[in-house]
Amino acid sequence: AQTVTQSQPEMSVQEAETVTLSCTYDTSESDYYLFWYKQPPSRQMILVIRQEAYKQQNATENRFSVNFQKAAKSFSLKISDSQLGDAAMYFCAYRSQNNAGNMLTFGGGTRLMVKP
Amino acid sequence: KAGVTQTPRYLIKTRGQQVTLSCSPISGHRSVSWYQQTPGQGLQFLFEYFSETQRNKGNFPGRFSGRQFSNSRSEMNVSTLELGDSALYLCASGLAGNTDTQYFGPGTRLTVL
Numbered sequence: 001a002q003t004v005t006q007s008q009p010e011m012s013v014q015e016a017e018t019v020t021l022s023c024t025y026d027t028s029e030s031d032y033y034l035f036w037y038k039q040p041p042s043r044q045m046i047l048v049i050r051q052e053a054y055k056q057q058n059a060t061e062n063r064f065s066v067n068f069q070k071a072a073k074s075f076s077l078k079i080s081d082s083q084l085g086d087a088a089m090y091f092c093a094y095r096s097q098n099n100a101g102n103m104l105t106f107g108g109g110t111r112l113m114v115k116p
Numbered sequence: 117k118a119g120v121t122q123t124p125r126y127l128i129k130t131r132g133q134q135v136t137l138s139c140s141p142i143s144g145h146r147s148v149s150w151y152q153q154t155p156g157q158g159l160q161f162l163f164e165y166f167s168e169t170q171r172n173k174g175n176f177p178g179r180f181s182g183r184q185f186s187n188s189r190s191e192m193n194v195s196t197l198e199l200g201d202s203a204l205y206l207c208a209s210g211l212a213g214n215t216d217t218q219y220f221g222p223g224t225r226l227t228v229l
Contacts, residue, residue, distance in 0.1 A: 037220075043204060045220035091159065101172035102147050102210050102218055106159040 002027045004094050006107035013082045014115050020067075021077045021110045023092030031097035034068065034075045035104070040088040048090070051075065053097075079112075087114045118143065120209050120221035128227045134195040137224045141188050141209030147171070148190040149218060150182060153204040162205075165190050166212065194226075202228045 003026045013019035025034070036048040051059045051068050058066050063083075067076045079086055092107040121140045129135050141148050149172075150162040161174040165184035182192040188209075194201055204225050208218040 035217075042222070043225075044222045045206060045208070047217055047219065050217060101164050101166075102149050102208070102216065103161050103164060103172045103174070104149070104151075104159075104208075104218065105161070106151075108158050 002029070002032075002094050002096065002105050004092055004105050004107035006090075006092055006110050008110045009108070010111045010113065012113045012115060013079070013086075015082055015084060017082055018078060018080045019082055019112065021079075021090050021092075021112065023075045023077070023107055025073050025075065025092070025094050025107075027073070027094065027096075029096055029098055033095045033097065034066075035093040035095070036064070036066070036075075036077045037091045037093060037106075038086075038088045039091065039109075040085075045091070049077065082114050084114050084116060087112055120207060120219055122205075122207050122221040122224050124224060125222065126225045126227075128229060129197050130229050131197055131199060133197050134193060135197060135226060136191055136193050137205055137207075137226070139190045139192075139207030139209075139221060141190070141207075142219055144211065145209035145219075146188050146212050147210040147216070147218075148184055148188065149208045149210075150190070150192050151206045151208065152176075153206060153223070154200075154202070159206075162192065197228045199228050202226060 034051045093104040147166045149164040164172040184190045204223045207221045210216040210218040
């Protein structure tokens, strides 16, 4: 079974600064997808970024980018120019490509605080 | 396009009762997954339905069940509620295959007294 670990329960960043959230995972599969989801106080889970394991290029979405290290099984999220609206819980998630389903395995989450 | 909707948003029940939660996926999405979120256990996968069939199932007791209708709307049912069932229940929808991104609804907050 796959496991996802987020070792930082809480992180803090100054507005306009850059912060990196860590995620490691354990799998014996070679094909899979990785995601970062954001959960603000409203509790609505919002997709931040997605990475296909077969792609060597790191995914980027505006101020959000990832550092995907497949051999190290590491998938960190970098948020540049942090904004107050970035304050939320961030979850790293894994999905296998080997079965037909959409089951996500989540990490424990990192609470990001943004200081004005 | 309207997002994933879940009803009700909040629910209070007592131990021993049963509850039914509903999820309407994004139009055109045929996969619906359910997750339980608690402070202690985090986010855990309950089950996934696709074309009215359960495609995946997490490690939950048989008190947790679900179904999907022909219009892709899904319901989950919890019978004989326990205090530990208090949680945020999230529903996510996706198109069909495992290359798709899932989109989450706002959740149903269930409190068991």
